[in-house]
Amino acid sequence: MKLKVAENILSLKPYTPGKPIEELEREYGISGSIKLASNENPLGPSPKAVEAMQAALSNLHRYPDGSGYYLVNKLAEKLGVSAEQIVLGNGSDDVIGMLTRVYLTAGDEAVMTSPSFLMYEIFVRTVDAIPVMVPLKDLAIDLDAMAGAVSEKTKIIFITNPNNPTGYHITTSEFNAFMAKLPPRVVVVVDEAYIEFARDQHCLNGLNEIEDGRPIAVLRTFSKAYGLAGIRIGYGVMPAEMAAMANRVRQPFNTNILAQAGAAAALDDELFLKQTLELIHSELAFMQAELKKMGVECFDSQANFFLIDVKQNAGKVFEKMLRQGVIVRSMVSYGYPEYIRITIGTRAENVRFLKALETVLK
Numbered sequence: 299m300k301l302k303v304a305e306n307i308l309s310l311k312p313y314t315p316g317k318p319i320e321e322l323e324r325e326y327g328i329s330g331s332i333k334l335a336s337n338e339n340p341l342g343p344s345p346k347a348v349e350a351m352q353a354a355l356s357n358l359h360r361y362p363d364g365s366g367y368y369l370v371n372k373l374a375e376k377l378g379v380s381a382e383q384i385v386l387g388n389g390s391d392d393v394i395g396m397l398t399r400v401y402l403t404a405g406d407e408a409v410m411t412s413p414s415f416l417m418y419e420i421f422v423r424t425v426d427a428i429p430v431m432v433p434l435k436d437l438a439i440d441l442d443a444m445a446g447a448v449s450e451k452t453k454i455i456f457i458t459n460p461n462n463p464t465g466y467h468i469t470t471s472e473f474n475a476f477m478a479k480l481p482p483r484v485v486v487v488v489d490e491a492y493i494e495f496a497r498d499q500h501c502l503n504g505l506n507e508i509e510d511g512r513p514i515a516v517l518r519t520f521s522k523a524y525g526l527a528g529i530r531i532g533y534g535v536m537p538a539e540m541a542a543m544a545n546r547v548r549q550p551f552n553t554n555i556l557a558q559a560g561a562a563a564a565l566d567d568e569l570f571l572k573q574t575l576e577l578i579h580s581e582l583a584f585m586q587a588e589l590k591k592m593g594v595e596c597f598d599s600q601a602n603f604f605l606i607d608v609k610q611n612a613g614k615v616f617e618k619m620l621r622q623g624v625i626v627r628s629m630v631s632y633g634y635p636e637y638i639r640i641t642i643g644t645r646a647e648n649v650r651f652l653k654a655l656e657t658v659l660k
């Protein structure tokens with residue numbers, strides 16, 4: 299077939315998801331493996347969400363509510379914003395796509411860190427705009443360099459807080475100093491996929507910064523702390539004027555009936571969220587203490603994952619861990635050839651990870 303495809307689409311590196319666990323187990327001849335690779339919730343989905351989704355099953359012959367009325371209003375009340383400021387997405391990924399379609403045209407620039415969450419670049423290139431990558435400095439977001447990378451053509455800046463894959467965060471005062479340097483026409487997307495896990499009281503909470511006239515869009519998701527990655531639901535909070543534009547390019551039925559029901563119930567499941575955060579915080583401390591005893595360098599994190607320096611080829615360590623039935627994420631393709639990212643699991647999973655790593659590094 300000789301179909302003509304635009305250059306910007308040809309330049310896209312396709313997102314390469316990991317293979318299903320069952321397939322990996324078959325390939326490697328292992329069983330009972332554990333996945334600590336995608337920053338998912340080790341406790342599973344919120345039980346209240348599961349119950350609400352089960353109750354919604356009998357309505358699957360209907361289209362979902364295109365406005366997500368109940369979920370949007372519940373979110374607005376919980377977050378102290380107006381319903382007009384909220385945009386629902388089929389995962390927060392979907393909201394990134396809407397914002398790029400609204401604010402970027404061919405030749406515009408979008409500033410982001412390198413490395414950063416892969417979907418920013420994919421969406422930016424899809425509309426023939428140009429990703430401008432600003433390297434991290436000692437694993438932290440270099441806000442001065444990001445402000446310095448803004449040109450006449452810049453329309454969007456992406457900031458991930460806490461950041462993926464580092465787990466590092468930025469503070470409110472750092473953010474406000476950065477905002478003061480930007481021309482007011484630039485949309486600042488603050489991706490807070492991991493914000494619930496942040497412990498530092500100075501950590502930026504983007505919702506407090508959306509005020510009159512500031513073009514800030516905060517992205518949040520039910521995929522991490524709420525344990526609903528598989529049902530795909532997230533949202534953006536932004537000034538009402540921006541939300542109205544994003545809603546123009548949103549597919550009307552982008553969030554499905556189960557996702558809307560599950561997310562609304564998950565918001566009420568405060569016990570589940572509390573248990574999740576307690577587990578992540580205590581297991582992060584446990585894992586890092588054990589790794590230090592083993593002499594492995596770990597980096598601090600405000601998220602549900604952290605980086606370690608294995609001081610050898612991370613791709614090879616990843617392979618060897620896989621043979622032990624432990625799936626982690628090698629940072630080779632992120633530009634850190636000797637780092638591995640580990641998602642925090644249950645105690646049993648974490649102990650298994652530690653044992654496997656000890657064997658592999660020996």
Ligand SMILES: Cc1ncc(COP(=O)(O)O)c(C=O)c1O
Pocket residue numbers: 336337388389390391392415458462489491518519520521527530531532
């Ligand atoms: C920084 C960041 N943003 C967004 C997402 C996507 O979240 P969702 O599942 O809501 O699309 C992820 C998922 O890994 C992420 O790491």
